[in-house]
Amino acid sequence: MSTFLETERLVLRPFTDADAEHLFALDSDPDVMRFINGGRPTSREAVRTRVLPRLLHEHPCTGTRGYWAAEEKATGGFLGWFEFRPLDDGSPAVVELGYRLNRAAWGSGYATEGSRALIRKGFTDLGVERVTANTMAVNAGSRRVMEKAGLSFLRSFTGDWPEAIEGSEHGEVEYELTRTAWERRP
Template structure:
């Protein structure tokens, strides 16, 4: 499968089994996973049997994936991944935006750059009507990426956490960007 999307500095491409080591390293960095599962490690078996199959799933409404490996364009270095996934298998109307990047990529604008490019592609080529994103209320870095990508705060809510992690007592937040609001910005 060819590249899904390119920006000035990023290539977003389909995942492959060869990405297992990259995913294992990413999901075993306690700081990367801090707001996902409290920083607990992920086993290689979980990467192979749960994580990778989710990342290579094709959505019928698009005939393509909803998760994309992110590489630095000039070096090919694996940076992490982006999610731009329809919430319903057969409808592209509402998609969830997400990202998980390794620490070396933090603070360099990659998350915002990739998110903006996916949003643009979604609204111009993929029949998306609404982009939504969620994070823990205390995850200020992720919230800032959402805001810089054009999303607006919608609500606070309390998610169903199987195990409480540091900060989960403050709940979660939802952000969104509608096609209409995006068109007013462009």
């Protein structure tokens, strides 16, 4: 299986249809899904018909996919996924950073490690000019990862939630990192 990116402890690789069960297990954990949909599991059918096609999409402007399966390098165990997806299929200038890791991987620094590696690759190899990331304002863990990965708070906003979930009344936040700011970092 091809590798898109390696870090000290992670391998990021393209998804395949064989990852459906990993994704089903990940999206069946109420804690993992808490800030996505209030903790409801994603059905196997939805994984096959909605989730996997999104994760398998190729972006012509970068010649890559926008989502990668994350595996622990030492064991090959599935940890979750990372998103580094152009917001416009025709331009790599602005990408969205995201991550969804299984609970056993939380607090181990994997989200920060993978995010930093993707940011570096984006600014050095993929023509990225700006990285953006969003989460619910109350998602302190995800906000910490964004900050540790070098992104800065940009704004608070109110999203259009199809159904309100606990914490959505506090709105969402957007973080960003530009190539210029990344190049100036110490």
